[in-house]
Amino acid sequence: MNHFLLGLLIFFLTYLLNTFYISVLYHRGLAHGAVTLRPRLRKLVIHTGNWVTGMNPKAWCCMHRLHHLHSDTPDDPHSPVHCGVLGVMLAQLRSYEKSLRGLIHDQEPYVSLTKDLDFPVHWLNRRRLWFLPYLLHGAIAVGLGSALASPWVGFCYAFGLMSHPIQGWMVNALAHKFGYRNFSTPDNSKNNTLVAWLVMGEGFQNNHHFNPRSAKFSVDTREIDLGYGICCLAHKFRFLDIHRPEIRTLE
Numbered sequence: 001m002n003h004f005l006l007g008l009l010i011f012f013l014t015y016l017l018n019t020f021y022i023s024v025l026y027h028r029g030l031a032h033g034a035v036t037l038r039p040r041l042r043k044l045v046i047h048t049g050n051w052v053t054g055m056n057p058k059a060w061c062c063m064h065r066l067h068h069l070h071s072d073t074p075d076d077p078h079s080p081v082h083c084g085v086l087g088v089m090l091a092q093l094r095s096y097e098k099s100l101r102g103l104i105h106d107q108e109p110y111v112s113l114t115k116d117l118d119f120p121v122h123w124l125n126r127r128r129l130w131f132l133p134y135l136l137h138g139a140i141a142v143g144l145g146s147a148l149a150s151p152w153v154g155f156c157y158a159f160g161l162m163s164h165p166i167q168g169w170m171v172n173a174l175a176h177k178f179g180y181r182n183f184s185t186p187d188n189s190k191n192n193t194l195v196a197w198l199v200m201g202e203g204f205q206n207n208h209h210f211n212p213r214s215a216k217f218s219v220d221t222r223e224i225d226l227g228y229g230i231c232c233l234a235h236k237f238r239f240l241d242i243h244r245p246e247i248r249t250l251e
Contacts, residue, residue: 003152004152006153010153011157015160015163022060024227024234026049026057029240030057030058031061034242035234035241036240037240047122050124053161055096055164056100058114058117058121059121060096061117066109071186071188072188072189080173093165103121140158141155170199174192174194175191175204177190178190179193182210183206190205191223192204193223196223196224201224201225201228202227204225
């Protein structure tokens, strides 16, 4: 296998790992309870989430719950309505940092929003060592690139594993600006098929905002939610339990 194809394979695997952590474990599992992580998997996510994604699971869930609570209103931490499509990238970073600080310092509304998440903010964040996962994966990327004499392979590893800010931007910006709507919701959430394909079904934001407790983000036979497929696979291997989505009829 040449280095170009190897790089693409490594990017695909690391991107898949990142989106699995964020879309299935953080989002559908911890943030919404649409799936219940079995105890061993839940413990693994709590202890490794920061290292794998660079994002603290509790702070990520807090930020996301704030988004649902105030979706596309002036209090939404990252809406294209108020900060523009491009501005969502910086807005979601600031919202994550505020949520993290609020949880570390036991401030409201951050504490109340996550009282069901019975685990502390990871020690990396409490000790201001949030940058260590990035250094670790950067070192691994450099090591891979050097060992194989291919900077491309190293880049693909790092970009795939640390790609969540771009994934989040696509979902929070593009899927709240461009697309179609199956349901009437009080926000501007849209179903963006391209984003859904790129980010494990997360682009079906209108469906998700209509029924956040559903593990399945697709409601039409033309919509494919790859994240739900992975949920089903993980359920088969007894890693998690799926709360079956309610049957909804399209408006």
